[in-house]
Amino acid sequence: MSDFFIRMLCISYNFIHYVKPSLELPGLFSVVRMRIASSADSSSNNSRSQMIMADSGSSDEVAVICNTDITSTESENNLINTMVERGTALLKKMEISVAEADKRTGKNTVNMQETYTVYLIETRPAESVSEEGTPAAPDTLWRRYSEFELLRTYLLVTYPYIIVPPLPEKRAEFVWHKLSADNLDPDFVERRRVGLENFLLRLASHPVLSNDNIFFLFLTEEKGWREAVLETGFQDKADSRLKSLSAMFRVKNPDKRFTALKHYSEDLSTVISQLLRIRARVADRLYGVYKVHANYGRVFSEWSAIEKEMGDGLQSAGHHMDTYAASIDDILEEEEHYADQLKEYLFYTEAVRSVCRKHELIQYELEMAAQDLSYKKQQKEELETGTVRIFSLKGMTSKLFGQETQEQRESKVAALEQSIQEGEDALKEKNAESQEFVEKAWNDIERFNEQKEKDLREALISYAIMQISMCKKGIQVWSNAKECFNKM
Amino acid sequence: MSVGAPRGLASSGQKLITEILHPLSAAEEPLSPGPDVTISAEKDKEPGLTNGTPVEISSPASASVLLSRLQLDGDPEADAHDPFGSGEPRDLFVTVDDPKKHVSTMETYITYRVSTKTTRIEFDLPEYSVRRRYQDFDWLRIKLEDSQPTHLVPPLPEKFVMKGVVDRFSEEFVDTRMKALDKFLKRVADHPVLSFNPHLNAFLTAKDLNKRQGLALLTKVGESVKNVAGGYKLRARPAEFCAMGEYLDTFSQKLGTIDRIAQRILREQSEYLTELREYGAVYSTWAGSEEQLQRPLEGVAGCVTTSCGALEDLSDNMSQDFLPVLREYILYIESMKNVLRKRDQVQAEYEGRLEAAVLRKQEDRTPIPVEVEKCQDKVECFNADLKADWERWQRNKRQDFKHLLTGMADKNISYYEKSQAAWESLITLLQEKQTEDKTSETN
Numbered sequence: 001m002s003d004f005f006i007r008m009l010c011i012s013y014n015f016i017h018y019v020k021p022s023l024e025l026p027g028l029f030s031v032v033r034m035r036i037a038s039s040a041d042s043s044s045n046n047s048r049s050q051m052i053m054a055d056s057g058s059s060d061e062v063a064v065i066c067n068t069d070i071t072s073t074e075s076e077n078n079l080i081n082t083m084v085e086r087g088t089a090l091l092k093k094m095e096i097s098v099a100e101a102d103k104r105t106g107k108n109t110v111n112m113q114e115t116y117t118v119y120l121i122e123t124r125p126a127e128s129v130s131e132e133g134t135p136a137a138p139d140t141l142w143r144r145y146s147e148f149e150l151l152r153t154y155l156l157v158t159y160p161y162i163i164v165p166p167l168p169e170k171r172a173e174f175v176w177h178k179l180s181a182d183n184l185d186p187d188f189v190e191r192r193r194v195g196l197e198n199f200l201l202r203l204a205s206h207p208v209l210s211n212d213n214i215f216f217l218f219l220t221e222e223k224g225w226r227e228a229v230l231e232t233g234f235q236d237k238a239d240s241r242l243k244s245l246s247a248m249f250r251v252k253n254p255d256k257r258f259t260a261l262k263h264y265s266e267d268l269s270t271v272i273s274q275l276l277r278i279r280a281r282v283a284d285r286l287y288g289v290y291k292v293h294a295n296y297g298r299v300f301s302e303w304s305a306i307e308k309e310m311g312d313g314l315q316s317a318g319h320h321m322d323t324y325a326a327s328i329d330d331i332l333e334e335e336e337h338y339a340d341q342l343k344e345y346l347f348y349t350e351a352v353r354s355v356c357r358k359h360e361l362i363q364y365e366l367e368m369a370a371q372d373l374s375y376k377k378q379q380k381e382e383l384e385t386g387t388v389r390i391f392s393l394k395g396m397t398s399k400l401f402g403q404e405t406q407e408q409r410e411s412k413v414a415a416l417e418q419s420i421q422e423g424e425d426a427l428k429e430k431n432a433e434s435q436e437f438v439e440k441a442w443n444d445i446e447r448f449n450e451q452k453e454k455d456l457r458e459a460l461i462s463y464a465i466m467q468i469s470m471c472k473k474g475i476q477v478w479s480n481a482k483e484c485f486n487k488m
Numbered sequence: 489m490s491v492g493a494p495r496g497l498a499s500s501g502q503k504l505i506t507e508i509l510h511p512l513s514a515a516e517e518p519l520s521p522g523p524d525v526t527i528s529a530e531k532d533k534e535p536g537l538t539n540g541t542p543v544e545i546s547s548p549a550s551a552s553v554l555l556s557r558l559q560l561d562g563d564p565e566a567d568a569h570d571p572f573g574s575g576e577p578r579d580l581f582v583t584v585d586d587p588k589k590h591v592s593t594m595e596t597y598i599t600y601r602v603s604t605k606t607t608r609i610e611f612d613l614p615e616y617s618v619r620r621r622y623q624d625f626d627w628l629r630i631k632l633e634d635s636q637p638t639h640l641v642p643p644l645p646e647k648f649v650m651k652g653v654v655d656r657f658s659e660e661f662v663d664t665r666m667k668a669l670d671k672f673l674k675r676v677a678d679h680p681v682l683s684f685n686p687h688l689n690a691f692l693t694a695k696d697l698n699k700r701q702g703l704a705l706l707t708k709v710g711e712s713v714k715n716v717a718g719g720y721k722l723r724a725r726p727a728e729f730c731a732m733g734e735y736l737d738t739f740s741q742k743l744g745t746i747d748r749i750a751q752r753i754l755r756e757q758s759e760y761l762t763e764l765r766e767y768g769a770v771y772s773t774w775a776g777s778e779e780q781l782q783r784p785l786e787g788v789a790g791c792v793t794t795s796c797g798a799l800e801d802l803s804d805n806m807s808q809d810f811l812p813v814l815r816e817y818i819l820y821i822e823s824m825k826n827v828l829r830k831r832d833q834v835q836a837e838y839e840g841r842l843e844a845a846v847l848r849k850q851e852d853r854t855p856i857p858v859e860v861e862k863c864q865d866k867v868e869c870f871n872a873d874l875k876a877d878w879e880r881w882q883r884n885k886r887q888d889f890k891h892l893l894t895g896m897a898d899k900n901i902s903y904y905e906k907s908q909a910a911w912e913s914l915i916t917l918l919q920e921k922q923t924e925d926k927t928s929e930t931n
Contacts (some may be wrong), residue, residue, distance in 0.1 A: 264777065267777045268774075268777065271770060271773055271774040271777065272774075274770050274773075275767075275770045275771070275774065278763060278766050278767045278770060279767060281763045282760070282763045282764055282767050284763075285756065285759050285760035285763050285764075286760055288756040288759070288760070289753060289756040289757055289760050292749065292752050292753050292756055293753065295745075295749045295752075296746070296749055299742055299745045299746055299749065302742060303739070303742040306735055306738050306739060306742075309886065310886055310889070310890075317893070453780045453781060456781055456784075457780075457781065457784055457918060457921070460784050460785070460787075460788055460918060461915060461918050461919065463788070464788070464791070464911045464912075464914050464915050464918070465915065467791070467795075467907070467908075467911045468908050468911045468912060468915070471904040471905070471907050471908035471911070472904075472908065474900065474901075474903075474904040475901050475904045475905060475908070478897045478900040478901045478904070479897070479901060481893075481897050482894050482897035482898065482901070485890055485893040485894045485897060486890065486894055488886065488889065488890045488893070
């Protein structure tokens with residue numbers, strides 16, 4: 001379920017008042033629509049039966065969206081409820097949201113005062129209705145961004161074959177000039193809040209990650225969570241994995257599928273970066289075009305002062321020009337949602353590349369183990385048959401300094417046999433590990449691909465809806481202005 | 489064709505100024521046959537003498553015009569359909585079109601076809617078609633200004649263009665200029681006084697416009713008005729002409745500002761367009777590395793491209809249709825201000841002479857000379873003509889700007905409509921695919 005994008009769609013619909021009764025909406029969306037229409041009823045049982053009855057809409061229902069004033073919390077709840085349909089055990093149990101953001105000051109690791117933002121995580125049992133019919137109070141705790149980072153690092157290490165959902169960006173990038181690149185800017189903080197909530201929902205809806213205990217504790221245990229994470233000992237695995245990831249190694253028989261995936265994710269990363277950069281420039285230019293029109297407002301007003309019959313028409317037209325110029329602010333603010341959707345997948349490509357590299361590492365280790373085993377076997381063979389096939393220092397020295405005794409040779413063979421046995425066990429283990437990794441990884445990769453297709457398609461749809469809304473606003477304003485001109 | 493004595497509209501503009509008798513003088517102008525119609529209701533539309541003497545319209549063509557006007561109900565919406573008219577049915581239609589390049593050893597230039605259709609008896613034929621170049625239009629304008637100094641002659645598009653900066657033979661430039669020449673001629677043809685000027689007649693009908701042809705007398709007279717009264721200082725300009733001057737100054741300023749704003753918007757739009765093109769191209773690139781998402785992404789790229797095309801149309805229209813009209817009005821305003829200055833000079837001369845004459849009368853009882861009275865006539869006629877033209881100009885200005893600004897609004901609406909249509913068809917496409925996928929999933 002593409003929850004994030006459904007939410008964006010809902011919010012867009014709210015802003016846009018997009019009414020097209022003839023439009024065939026997909027089944028999921030009509031479900032959400034029904035949910036919104038019955039906003040007073042928070043019981044998911046009722047809503048589920050309503051969901052079943054809902055079919056792709058009549059114009060009445062579509063109109064309801066436009067008139068219903070849904071708060072973002074409500075729409076988020078709606079989304080979580082719809083995910084229950086195909087949900088994980090975790091989501092069946094609880095609703096999760098990142099409700100607020102707040103500023104704190106405290107001492108950091110080097111004992112200096114710093115200001116940082118904390119986010120309020122709310123969890124609520126999924127079917128919580130008290131007798132009066134109001135939802136029960138949620139459990140809450142505060143987390144800062146670095147704790148989210150810790151959680152993610154833990155998951156990356158513990159589930160190397162899983163494409164772990166990315167966090168929203170730490171610093172604002174790809175900004176167009178009017179947007180602030182300041183981390184403490186309220187708009188940035190708000191978008192980050194949304195991004196963090198999305199992150200948690202992605203985890204909560206993941207078939208594997210949602211069952212992780214540390215994740216559960218992250219949501220429920222404010223104190224002592226850090227210790228719990230460190231106790232898992234993931235740091236050691238992390239360190240060794242990190243070292244090997246940064247080392248240069250070459251795999252002899254790379255898995256073609258993983259190579260293709262790696263290249264695809266590199267391409268995707270490049271193209272999305274490009275897109276985000278240019279989009280920011282486009283936003284800048286569009287801002288300029290709209291804002292200059294405010295000057296028309298001023299000059300029409302001044303001109304109307306010296307006119308008799310034309311005065312009123314000019315003056316009102318001038319007001320519309322001001323409206324036009326002001327409208328770009330909201331338009332571009334909305335477009336930031338689209339940029340955030342793209343950014344999520346930009347960061348996702350890193351996660352994909354990370355899985356590919358981990359596979360490469362396992363493959364490499366497997367190849368090394370196999371190589372090591374075959375080398376040992378050859379050594380044993382040599383010792384047994386007395387032939388020196390492999391050029392080795394031992395071989396040379398034995399040639400120079402005489403053969404070993406029978407005893408020495410036998411003990412060497414015995415040692416080698418043991419080593420070979422260990423090597424075969426190790427190889428079997430590595431093989432199993434590799435196979436398990438590949439199986440789990442491809443499972444997740446397929447899940448990810450499906451999710452990506454859906455999410456990006458819906459992102460494009462919501463982008464198109466935004467463009468249509470912008471066009472409609474433009475037509476509205478210029479039509480109003482034209483009416484005023486006609487009255488001149 | 490013969491250019492006889494100008495036929496008599498009794499308004500000052502057609503007659504030689506020296507021939508106009510004082511309205512209270514004994515000798516009467518023989519009134520030509522024609523219905524004796526009092527058109528006091530139309531006084532503000534027709535040039536008339538300020539003392540209220542009804543204007544006799546002598547030419548039969550104009551008489552029939554009058555008659556038909558009286559028969560028809562006064563149509564207040566006439567202006568809406570006829571932006572250049574003052575509500576009269578027109579009997580002179582002119583068009584400028586069909587530009588052609590002429591290359592000779594001496595020079596290269598463009599000529600335009602000037603077509604005329606008319607029922608006026610001043611014209612021998614009902615239809616004419618001649619070729620004229622900008623020089624000819626310029627000649628006509630100078631002649632009109634000289635021979636009708638008390639009237640407002642519409643402006644021409646700018647004469648000189650810097651070679652190398654603007655391509656004088658580019659389609660856009662020629663087209664813009666042609667539209668402006670067409671408008672100039674239509675305004676002249678529409679003017680109740682200017683349209684009967686013999687120079688206009690020659691311009692519209694002569695195969696070869698011999699620009700040195702006769703009418704030197706008129707030219708001299710024109711000059712005499714221009715070079716009037718050096719040294720006479722204007723005492724008291726009537727309030728209404730002061731108001732006109734102030735209005736023109738402010739209006740000109742505002743138009744200048746609008747011109748600058750429009751140019752700025754064009755610049756911003758151009759830069760936006762550049763970025764937008766690149767933006768669309770990235771979606772195409774992306775589509776290349778996707779499977780399921782290929783069509784949606786190509787779709788987005790297509791919508792962006794369509795929007796780019798629509799934006800280009802909008803910008804072209806603004807620079808070719810909107811800005812030239814704006815600039816032409818600024819020139820029009822300059823003409824108007826010139827006429828106001830001339831009026832001031834005529835009044836100043838009169839006041840000066842009057843003062844001198846009064847003083848002499850006081851001294852030695854010399855009666856006020858006729859010249860002084862003639863000056864007074866000049867002033868009054870000028871004022872009357874100017875007021876009439878001003879009203880006409882204001883009406884036309886209102887229509888022109890209504891037309892211009894609604895046009896601008898229309899073009900913007902059209903741009904957004906094209907863009908919206910593209911995006912809407914994309915959504916249909918994308919959601920079709922979605923329902924396809926959904927049904928295949930549930931199956």
